[in-house]
Amino acid sequence: MAHASGPSPADLPAACGGFRTEHDLLGDRDVPAGAYYGVHTLRAVENFPITGTPVSAHPELVTALACVKQAAALANRDLGLLDARKAEAITAACEEIRGGKLHDAFTVDVIQGGAGTSTNMNANEVIANRALELLGHGKGEYARLHPLEDVNLGQSTNDVYPTAVKIALDLTAQRLLDAMELLRDAFAAKAEEFADVLKMGRTQLQDAVPMTLGQEFASYAIMLEEDRKRLSEACALIREINIGGTAIGTGLNAHPGYTALAARHLRDITGLPLTVADDLVEATQDAGAFVQLSGVLKRIAVKLSKTCNDLRLLSCGPRAGLGEINLPPVQAGSSIMPGKVNPVVPEAVNQIAFEVIGNDTTVTMAAEAGQLQLNAFEPVIAHSLLKSLTHLRAGCLTLAERCVRGITANRDHLARLVDHSIGLVTALNPHIGYEQATAIAQEALDSGRGVRELVLEKGLLTQDELRRILRPDNLARPHTRL
Known part of the structure; x- marks a missing residue:
């Protein structure tokens, strides 16, 4: 999403030609x-120089805040307020x-005290000052349109912020779902391409069965699709919001008709x-949907990482490792070893x-x-979840486009491994018996000869x-009847 360009807080005094004086409970500030x-917002920027990452780094959250404020304004208009x-x-x-537009004006740090109050204030002020301009007034002329009296009318950070966070998470999660589908399709295409390539399966890194x-x-591909379903379920949970609950869920200072209209x-x-x-008091303090979503993202990450471990292992070599598949070379792998390519x-x-x-x-x-009627730590929850969603999406896209689609199989090498594997005796077990199969396996292991050769030689x-x-x-489908 494109952001409107604008000077950083440090550059603004010089860039904007002077100051205006604003007042809050602590006094006047330029x-x-x-x-x-x-x-x-100015005080929040000064108070929380934590990560150096502003809220604008999460454009979906800024967009979601604007959605909530727009819905609130329309509801209050409808109510005559x-x-x-x-x-x-x-x-x-x-x-x-x-x-x-104006995303660069959302300058507060993503990590902040106050349960998101600084972010809500930032949104109120940016929206108010832009609205003032649209009405033909100057920035800071709050007697004409006020950030709190008008933009924040009938609201509290404690219902605005979590509602916006949930919307942002949902929007971001949909993009991850699309990326996971693309990666799933890439694996499925390779599954079809390699459907006739026999190889040895392994358990505990030892030869198992073909x-x-x-x-x-x-x-x-199947694992990814299962995780897509789990993520969709988690998204359904985060669509329950507490808008209209104001400070602790009782709806104090909001019109009785506000919640339904705003929603x-x-x-x-x-x-x-x-x-x-159903119960806004409970919903205002409950972070369970965030925990559920985070758990699903961890599940996706764990399984995706396991898949990447497999790809690295299957492609290790090219001559002194398993070497069963080839990952597409995308960059030189070493500053000292010419010709080396890594599974980057x-x-x-x-x-x-x-x-x-x-x-x-x-x-x-x-x-x-979280304590009592509010969880004060939703900013770090939001930041963590939005990072996880965004980075997982990028990882899925990169893995599909820069790796999986270009994987090739070393067919001859795989065939030789199957032919010389001791694991073949498992398929012969029902036909020659466990004792004979064990003896064949041991002799093949000791002599280096193939299982087929020994079975034929002994007339079994x-x-x-x-x-x-x-x-x-x-070999590959044990349910097949011989």
């Missing part, structure tokens, strides 16, 4: 004259933000099937997974630390019987 933010001209200006400002390379890749407008604006929680794309996805697993711990601890089976039993279809 705010750069051209800034869309105000005194509350907000002048129609003000509501129209607020709506226009919100629509600009939803379109990608399978096809197609079956191996199909399992990765209806919010559904229309976002296109999401949002529902209002799976390695990058592994690292994303490690981060997501760590983020899940953060979300868990932040959710547990005929050539035709062996050919039928060891047919790829029979």
